[in-house]
Amino acid sequence: MPYCEKILMYILFIERRLQSYVENSPTTTVLVIYDLNTTALENFSQENNAFGPIQIATCSKEVCDLADCIITIVPEGTHVRAVYLTPETGLLATNTTGKVFIESSTIDRGTSLEIGKAVASSDYNPSNPPNFVDIPVSGGTAGAEKGILTFMAGAAEEEPIFPLLREICLLMGSSVYPCGARGLGIAAKLSNNYLSGLIALATSEAMNIGMRCGLDPKVLSNCFATSSGGSWVNSTVNPVPGVCPDAVTSRGYEGGFKVQLMKKDMSLAVETAKQVGAKLVLADAGLGAYTAASEDPKCRDRDSRVVYRWLGGHEPEFKRD
Numbered sequence: 001m002p003y004c005e006k007i008l009m010y011i012l013f014i015e016r017r018l019q020s021y022v023e024n025s026p027t028t029t030v031l032v033i034y035d036l037n038t039t040a041l042e043n044f045s046q047e048n049n050a051f052g053p054i055q056i057a058t059c060s061k062e063v064c065d066l067a068d069c070i071i072t073i074v075p076e077g078t079h080v081r082a083v084y085l086t087p088e089t090g091l092l093a094t095n096t097t098g099k100v101f102i103e104s105s106t107i108d109r110g111t112s113l114e115i116g117k118a119v120a121s122s123d124y125n126p127s128n129p130p131n132f133v134d135i136p137v138s139g140g141t142a143g144a145e146k147g148i149l150t151f152m153a154g155a156a157e158e159e160p161i162f163p164l165l166r167e168i169c170l171l172m173g174s175s176v177y178p179c180g181a182r183g184l185g186i187a188a189k190l191s192n193n194y195l196s197g198l199i200a201l202a203t204s205e206a207m208n209i210g211m212r213c214g215l216d217p218k219v220l221s222n223c224f225a226t227s228s229g230g231s232w233v234n235s236t237v238n239p240v241p242g243v244c245p246d247a248v249t250s251r252g253y254e255g256g257f258k259v260q261l262m263k264k265d266m267s268l269a270v271e272t273a274k275q276v277g278a279k280l281v282l283a284d285a286g287l288g289a290y291t292a293a294s295e296d297p298k299c300r301d302r303d304s305r306v307v308y309r310w311l312g313g314h315e316p317e318f319k320r321d
Contacts, residue, residue, distance in 0.1 A: 059089040073104040077111035096122045096130040136189035149173030154185030194269035204239040204308035239308035248303045256303030263290040
């Protein structure tokens with residue numbers, strides 16, 4: 001699946017942070033991994049086995065058989081259904097007694113709630129039921145590399161399961177927010193990505209205006225940073241190449257969060273807004289921009305901040321050290 005490298009990056013940080021625990025544990029902790037991309041699995045296992053034992057599963061069902069906590073993250077709701085519900089090989093094709101399912105994909109709320117009900121109806125010992133929680137993640141590959149991901153948990157802080165969820169998520173990130181109830185983690189993530197996408201688009205437009213007037217892009221970005229137009233996007237992953245030298249935007253927009261995925265998330269956010277009666281003013285323009293960029297051969301499969309290129313913004317020559 002397209003998210004394979006991203007999934008394995010998150011898994012890698014679980015494994016690295018578990019290393020000290022494993023060394024001091026009376027039992028051996030095994031990391032079980034599975035993806036459709038078998039080459040990526042083999043490479044990951046070979047490159048990271050020094051951090052502890054890694055076992056490659058042959059299907060989702062085997063992951064559930066071998067693991068107490070299962071973390072899933074795939075691109076779309078159809079993929080989530082396949083991972084959980086496929087007969088014979090899905091996660092729910094085996095006994096789920098006491099299992100903890102953390103679903104971190106950015107999908108529609110309806111699918112997430114549907115899977116939660118399926119987990120609750122699965123085969124398990126009534127005295128020790130499984131737990132399913134939507135906990136989408138923000139921060140991308142850069143956040144995963146630094147171990148500073150943000151998790152938005154569809155659970156209340158007072159729930160007995162939440163301390164365990166927090167502990168697991170902090171193996172990969174630095175922030176875990178209890179959002180109150182199942183489905184609200186997804187709601188938080190879709191709201192965040194809607195906002196992030198519009199900020200990136202607005203930053204691209206503003207940079208384009210100032211640069212066409214003759215402003216140096218770094219000077220303009222610095223002006224934004226300490227003014228009312230400042231944002232995480234501007235300071236961390238400015239859409240103009242060279243402004244943030246270590247960002248994906250300075251690497252030809254290669255990697256990062258694909259523009260097609262931003263289109264997908266914006267679409268989900270807009271649909272959610274319709275479902276709850278939230279008025280949107282900027283949705284059509286924003287979604288239209290990302291839709292067009294995702295279909296442009298110069299932009300497709302690149303990081304979503306490539307929307308700056310789609311706008312026709314000047315891309316300064318930039319050479320990495």
